[in-house]
Amino acid sequence: MTTDFTLEELQSATRNHGMPLEALAYTTTPVGMHYVLTHFDTPRVDPEAWRLEVDGRVARALCLSLEEVRSRPRVSQQVTLECAGNGRARLTPRPRSQPWLDEAVGTGEWTGTPLGPLLQEAGLLDEAREVLFTGLDRGEQGEIVQWYQRALSAADSLRPEVLLAYEMNGVPLPPQHGFPLRLIVPGWYGMTQVKWLHRITVLDQPFWGYQQNVFYRIARDEDDPGVQLTRMYPRALMVPPGIPVFETRERLLSLGHQRLQGRAWSGWGGIIRVEVSTDAGQHWQLAALEPPAAPHAWQAWSLDWEAGEGRHELLCRATDAAGNAQPLEPQWNLKGVANNAVQRLVVQVRRDLDSSS
Amino acid sequence: MTTDFTLEELQSATRNHGMPLEALAYTTTPVGMHYVLTHFDTPRVDPEAWRLEVDGRVARALCLSLEEVRSRPRVSQQVTLECAGNGRARLTPRPRSQPWLDEAVGTGEWTGTPLGPLLQEAGLLDEAREVLFTGLDRGEQGEIVQWYQRALSAADSLRPEVLLAYEMNGVPLPPQHGFPLRLIVPGWYGMTQVKWLHRITVLDQPFWGYQQNVFYRIARDEDDPGVQLTRMYPRALMVPPGIPVFETRERLLSLGHQRLQGRAWSGWGGIIRVEVSTDAGQHWQLAALEPPAAPHAWQAWSLDWEAGEGRHELLCRATDAAGNAQPLEPQWNLKGVANNAVQRLVVQVRRDLDSSS
Numbered sequence: 001m002t003t004d005f006t007l008e009e010l011q012s013a014t015r016n017h018g019m020p021l022e023a024l025a026y027t028t029t030p031v032g033m034h035y036v037l038t039h040f041d042t043p044r045v046d047p048e049a050w051r052l053e054v055d056g057r058v059a060r061a062l063c064l065s066l067e068e069v070r071s072r073p074r075v076s077q078q079v080t081l082e083c084a085g086n087g088r089a090r091l092t093p094r095p096r097s098q099p100w101l102d103e104a105v106g107t108g109e110w111t112g113t114p115l116g117p118l119l120q121e122a123g124l125l126d127e128a129r130e131v132l133f134t135g136l137d138r139g140e141q142g143e144i145v146q147w148y149q150r151a152l153s154a155a156d157s158l159r160p161e162v163l164l165a166y167e168m169n170g171v172p173l174p175p176q177h178g179f180p181l182r183l184i185v186p187g188w189y190g191m192t193q194v195k196w197l198h199r200i201t202v203l204d205q206p207f208w209g210y211q212q213n214v215f216y217r218i219a220r221d222e223d224d225p226g227v228q229l230t231r232m233y234p235r236a237l238m239v240p241p242g243i244p245v246f247e248t249r250e251r252l253l254s255l256g257h258q259r260l261q262g263r264a265w266s267g268w269g270g271i272i273r274v275e276v277s278t279d280a281g282q283h284w285q286l287a288a289l290e291p292p293a294a295p296h297a298w299q300a301w302s303l304d305w306e307a308g309e310g311r312h313e314l315l316c317r318a319t320d321a322a323g324n325a326q327p328l329e330p331q332w333n334l335k336g337v338a339n340n341a342v343q344r345l346v347v348q349v350r351r352d353l354d355s356s357s
Numbered sequence: 358m359t360t361d362f363t364l365e366e367l368q369s370a371t372r373n374h375g376m377p378l379e380a381l382a383y384t385t386t387p388v389g390m391h392y393v394l395t396h397f398d399t400p401r402v403d404p405e406a407w408r409l410e411v412d413g414r415v416a417r418a419l420c421l422s423l424e425e426v427r428s429r430p431r432v433s434q435q436v437t438l439e440c441a442g443n444g445r446a447r448l449t450p451r452p453r454s455q456p457w458l459d460e461a462v463g464t465g466e467w468t469g470t471p472l473g474p475l476l477q478e479a480g481l482l483d484e485a486r487e488v489l490f491t492g493l494d495r496g497e498q499g500e501i502v503q504w505y506q507r508a509l510s511a512a513d514s515l516r517p518e519v520l521l522a523y524e525m526n527g528v529p530l531p532p533q534h535g536f537p538l539r540l541i542v543p544g545w546y547g548m549t550q551v552k553w554l555h556r557i558t559v560l561d562q563p564f565w566g567y568q569q570n571v572f573y574r575i576a577r578d579e580d581d582p583g584v585q586l587t588r589m590y591p592r593a594l595m596v597p598p599g600i601p602v603f604e605t606r607e608r609l610l611s612l613g614h615q616r617l618q619g620r621a622w623s624g625w626g627g628i629i630r631v632e633v634s635t636d637a638g639q640h641w642q643l644a645a646l647e648p649p650a651a652p653h654a655w656q657a658w659s660l661d662w663e664a665g666e667g668r669h670e671l672l673c674r675a676t677d678a679a680g681n682a683q684p685l686e687p688q689w690n691l692k693g694v695a696n697n698a699v700q701r702l703v704v705q706v707r708r709d710l711d712s713s714s
Contacts, residue, residue, distance in 0.1 A: 003363055003364040003367075004361050004362075005361075005362035005363070005364075005366070005367050006360055006362070007360040007362075008604055008605055008606070009362070009367070010360075010362050010366070010367070010370060010446060010456055010458070011458065011605075011606045012606075013367060013370035013371050014370050014374065014375040014456070014457060014458055014460055015374075015375060015377045015460065015606075016374070017371065017372075017373070017374030017393075018371040018372060020372045020395065020398070020399055020533070022398040022399055022401075023399065023532075025401050026401070030531055030532050030533070031388055031389050031531065032388050032389035032391075032393070032531045032533050032534070033399070033531075033532065033533055034389075036374075036389070038377065039603050040600060040601050040603065041377070041379040041597070041600070041601055042377055042379055042380065042390070044379075044382050044383070089367060096604065097604075099367055099371070100371060101367070101368065101371055103371055103372065138600050139600045139601045139602065139603055139609075140600065140601070140602045140603065140609055141602070141603035141604065145600070145609070145710065171528075174387050174388065174389045174390075175380075175387050175390065176377070176387070176389050176390055177389070240398070243397060243398070243495050243496045243497065243502070244397050244398055244496045244497070245496065245497045245498070246396050246397065246496055246497065246498035247365055247453065247454075247498065248365055248368075249365070249368045249369075249372075252496075252497055252502070353502065
């Protein structure tokens with residue numbers, strides 16, 4: 001693993017932020033602890049002037065105020081979101097972008113109105129193929145000046161769990177999470193969850209855009225068209241046990257009984273198995289696994305461990321109902337996306353720490 | 358400026374987070390955009406079991422529930438907080454700790470009860486010299502296992518603006534900002550603002566602690582006892598104009614009129630002057646400066662600028678009523694604290710950008 005991080009990477013890392021892993025203790029991640037990745041700037045939106053436009057290949061274009069969106073049928077669901085770039089900083093050579101380690105995740109209680117009925121009200125024409133979502137965030141990436149844009153197939157757009165969300169954890173969306181309205185597509189990586197949404201355009205042909213066709217792909221090299229990212233691959237993370245060393249983030253534990261615990265999720269189906277190793281991967285044990293609190297939310301796991309004195313390397317890995325499992329080593333790709341290699345955590349078990357640590 | 362950031366620095370940068378500078382547009386920083394620096398882990402506190410202990414050299418030790426703290430006289434004040442390490446990543450050689458650039462700042466609306474009357478109720482004994490504040494966050498730093506602790510002189514503790522805060526921006530403290538109770542000492546750097554506060558101990562001699570006597574000092578080298586940090590030195594920051602380039606965070610602007618704006622603050626008195634340079638420091642202009650919204654909150658400034666085509670380096674600098682001004686170049690010290698060198702922002706003014714950018 002290379003460690004020569006650049007100023008450009010640091011600039012991204014101090015702006016965006018991960019979920020401190022101790023926040024895995026919360027079923028719903030508090031605002032400010034949930035991960036945030038903003039490609040450009042967080043726009044400041046006047047909710048009075050804001051409108052949601054629905055146009056393109058529809059029978060009736062719509063233009064809705066925030067009050068009109070909020071007066072539609074209201075649904076709340078707990079959804080785990082993860083950045084597609086989570087794990088990027090562990091790749092060698094390292095693709096240059098936001099340098100996440102393991103922490104680009106969070107679970108919010110998202111409240112909004114289902115997208116499908118709104119599209120049905122507008123009336124998709126027969127030739128409708130994709131639905132394009134445009135945010136109010138604008139900047140240059142890959143030498144292209146752009147509004148942030150992502151598209152879904154018409155069929156995916158009509159899935160019942162897809163929401164236009166205006167609240168997070170029971171309060172209006174914070175600015176950094178997309179105020180006043182964002183898309184929530186449960187199970188999909190974060191790049192899909194368009195923030196500061198203000199336009200929905202129904203297209204009769206596939207959308208081409210930087211964030212769709214250039215960046216968020218699993219590709220070997222520049223010449224490989226690769227595969228578009230959609231759903232999250234499985235990952236398990238552990239609440240770092242004991243207390244941290246500030247400088248290294250290694251963990252110090254007292255001797256004896258420890259309950260190791262964490263969360264696991266996948267966009268491809270429920271998690272069916274979480275395994276934990278306390279000896280750097282030589283042996284694995286099955287963790288106890290709870291059902292998810294909601295269909296698209298992470299699942300809690302735990303394992304009791306008798307911690308002996310000395311240094312231990314703790315690992316955890318998840319397998320989902322579709323048969324996807326986490327690799328032990330990172331799988332490199334050009335943009336550094338979807339690296340769901342297992343988490344590795346170094347702990348020092350020390351006789352001199354009292355049990356309150 | 359060196360740019361070989363280490364994995365340890367990146368780990369800190371992805372956990373802690375700065376205020377994205379576009380949030381300078383808000384008088385009160387939204388939760389989740391305010392900077393956060395946590396030395397150890399964010400504790401998860403049960404508010405029912407939590408108590409505030411007041412003990413040591415007092416006539417009557419106190420033990421208060423959260424409801425008892427909340428039922429005391431209630432005060433709200435807008436306060437600008439800044440991490441003492443802001444600017445550390447711009448020093449050469451770079452002291453190893455949280456690698457902030459310019460963004461470790463924020464202004465909250467803090468609500469709580471004044472500390473002074475509570476200390477008076479406990480009754481400071483004649484020999485009282487300092488008041489020690491202990492948080493529930495614990496870890497190892499500088500090879501010392503410690504609870505996070507900071508002390509103030511008895512006189513500073515009794516200042517009327519010093520608060521025990523239980524709300525931020527009108528809601529209970531978010532976990533990462535110190536739930537259920539934190540200290541707010543307006544004007545002082547962030548290390549003073551003890552989070553997850555649970556014990557206040559009145560001492561008859563000066564406190565010695567890692568965070569007081571080792572880390573948060575301005576010192577030349579390990580042998581220099583140096584000077585303890587207290588109040589924030591002045592700083593002005595600019596809302597980055599135009600739109601960003603994702604990879605470099607440089608700014609792209611359209612040709613013509615721009616209103617440059619930002620905020621400035623100091624813990625030593627009001628800001629009396631903000632100057633702006635649009636030519637890398639060759640010439641300076643006085644910005645229009647607003648009074649602060651509250652005695653310890655930042656002040657808005659603005660300057661109109663006709664942006665000509667090409668590359669420009671924008672700078673801003675503040676001077677406070679006590680005569681402190683920002684240096685043009687960083688002033689190195691051992692721990693990388695209090696580096697308030699002026700912000701420098703590179704913008705590319707381009708004829709081909711439409712004015713909506």
